[in-house]
Amino acid sequence: MARQHSMTPKSRKKKFGPVVLGLIQSRCSADPADNFARTVRRIAQAARDGAQIVCTQELFRSQYFCQTENHDYFKLAEPIPGPSSTALQQLARRHKIVLIASLFEKRAAGVYHNTATVIDADGRLLGLYRKMHVPDDPLYLEKFYFTPGDLGFRAWPTRRGTIGVCICWDQWYPEAARLTALQGAAILFYPTAIGWHPSEKAGHGVNQHAAWETIQRSHAVANGCFVAVVNRVGLERPDGGEGLEFWGRSFVAAPSGQILARAGAKREEVLLAAVDLNEVDVARTHWPFLRDRRIDAYGGLTQRWID
Numbered sequence: 037m038a039r040q041h042s043m044t045p046k047s048r049k050k051k052f053g054p055v056v057l058g059l060i061q062s063r064c065s066a067d068p069a070d071n072f073a074r075t076v077r078r079i080a081q082a083a084r085d086g087a088q089i090v091c092t093q094e095l096f097r098s099q100y101f102c103q104t105e106n107h108d109y110f111k112l113a114e115p116i117p118g119p120s121s122t123a124l125q126q127l128a129r130r131h132k133i134v135l136i137a138s139l140f141e142k143r144a145a146g147v148y149h150n151t152a153t154v155i156d157a158d159g160r161l162l163g164l165y166r167k168m169h170v171p172d173d174p175l176y177l178e179k180f181y182f183t184p185g186d187l188g189f190r191a192w193p194t195r196r197g198t199i200g201v202c203i204c205w206d207q208w209y210p211e212a213a214r215l216t217a218l219q220g221a222a223i224l225f226y227p228t229a230i231g232w233h234p235s236e237k238a239g240h241g242v243n244q245h246a247a248w249e250t251i252q253r254s255h256a257v258a259n260g261c262f263v264a265v266v267n268r269v270g271l272e273r274p275d276g277g278e279g280l281e282f283w284g285r286s287f288v289a290a291p292s293g294q295i296l297a298r299a300g301a302k303r304e305e306v307l308l309a310a311v312d313l314n315e316v317d318v319a320r321t322h323w324p325f326l327r328d329r330r331i332d333a334y335g336g337l338t339q340r341w342i343d
Contacts, residue, residue, distance in 0.1 A: 052197040052222070052313040057262075058087025058133075059307040060096070061286045061299045063270035068097045068112060072120065076127060082306045083131035088157075088196045091136040093268045093286075094204050094227040095150065098140070100268070100282075103175045104275045110181070113142035116164060121153050129159030134194045136201055138227040141166070143183070150182045150203055152227055157195040165190060167203040168212060175233060175280055178205070191219035197313045204228045207252050207265070211337065217259035218326070222316045224255060228267045231282035245283055253293040260320035262311050263289045269302055291319035 060078045064071050075096050082090050095101075097120065101109040114120060120139055128135040134157050141151035141164075150167035166185030170178045189212055191200040200221030206212045207226045216224055230248060232241050256263040266286045273279035286299040288309035297309035320326055336342050 054310055054312045055088050055196045056086045057223070057264050057288055057309045057311060058082030058085070058090040059264060059266040059286045059288070059299070059309075060090065060092050061266060061284055061305045061307060062093060062096065062268060063304055064096065064099045064268060064272065066099060066274065072097050072123075076123070078304075078306050079127060079133075079135065080131060082308065083133050085306065085308060087133060087306075087308055089134040089136070089194070089199065089223070091225045091264060091266050092138050092227060093266045094138045094229040095140055096138060096227075096268075099272045099274045100229045100280060101274050102178045102181055103272075103277070103280060105177055105180045106275065110142075110148065113140040113148050115143070116141050116151060116153060117161065121155075121161065124153065125155050125159045125161055128155040128157060132157045134196045134199070136199070136225050136227065138203065140181075147183050148181055149185060150178065151185075152201045152203055152225075154192050154194075154199070154201060156192075162192045162194065163187075163190060165201040165203065167206060169205045169209055171205045175278075176205075189215040189219070191216055191221035193220070197222050199223045199225060201225045201227070204230060207248070207255075210251075210255065210258065213255035213259055213263075217261055221261060222313045223262040223264055223311070224259070226252065226263070226265045228265055228286075229282065230267060231280045234271070234278055234281050237281065241283075245285070249285070249287065253289045253295070256289040256291055257293040257323075258325055260291045260323060260325065261316055262291065262313075264309070265289075267299075269300075269304060291315055291323075 135155040141149040152165045154162045168185040172179040198220045200216035268282045269284035288296045299305040299307040
């Protein structure tokens with residue numbers, strides 16, 4: 037009679053284990069070609085330093101132009117596939133890295149998206165994520181530029197693990213994180229461009245930053261996954277005026293919500309963080325929030341408001 041072996045955690049076959057994340061936190065000038073070239077160099081640096089999945093900040097090719105409504109900025113957009121995405125695919129293939137890169141996509145005349153490309157370590161373009169939640173706030177006039185995403189919330193199996201991507205304003209919505217995690221994402225990436233109105237920093241800056249970090253750490257806990265957030269740094273005034281002071285502080289959080297690595301507030305940085313994807317299974321087993329959801333009772337989530 038064959039001996040039966042118990043299926044303990046140690047005897048389970050690992051599908052994915054440790055992986056090193058690289059987050060590219062940069063300043064942006066008024067020169068898109070220079071921004072692109074400097075980001076490419078930093079991606080290559082991250083790969084040389086051991087990064088296996090690399091993510092750029094939101095709209096890394098340009099300054100954050102959404103501070104004003106200016107039709108000239110539509111000239112920054114390009115199709116996907118296009119020159120930038122093709123060059124990034126070649127870069128990913130050369131360095132054997134998974135690469136998430138945020139681009140201003142021209143889909144058709146008059147139809148533009150804030151889009152992240154997801155490229156596997158062999159250079160294949162696995163897919164796109166188009167920003168679903170598009171803000172319209174002072175100095176964040178994105179509805180003028182971007183059509184809301186129509187591809188939904190997605191996750192992609194890559195050579196380094198299954199990942200999901202949301203973009204900046206999406207990070208405030210637990211629904212976005214949950215729907216991405218439910219497709220198997222072990223890491224949620226958030227390319228971001230967020231900062232202070234300089235006149236508000238003294239009165240509200242600490243609380244604004246704390247809220248931003250807390251909501252994303254809570255996504256890690258609620259979904260039992262890693263969260264990686266990439267922000268830019270520097271004061272940008274693309275059309276004059278007060279401008280925005282981007283607060284940097286890119287970070288990686290564990291499924292417990294613990295901060296594993298955090299970049300500085302003012303300097304450009306290639307932030308590296310090693311994560312063990314086996315912790316996702318452990319977290320979801322010991323804190324079975326996904327198991328205990330009352331999916332029969334959540335119909336109200338599809339309503340704008342419940343009277």
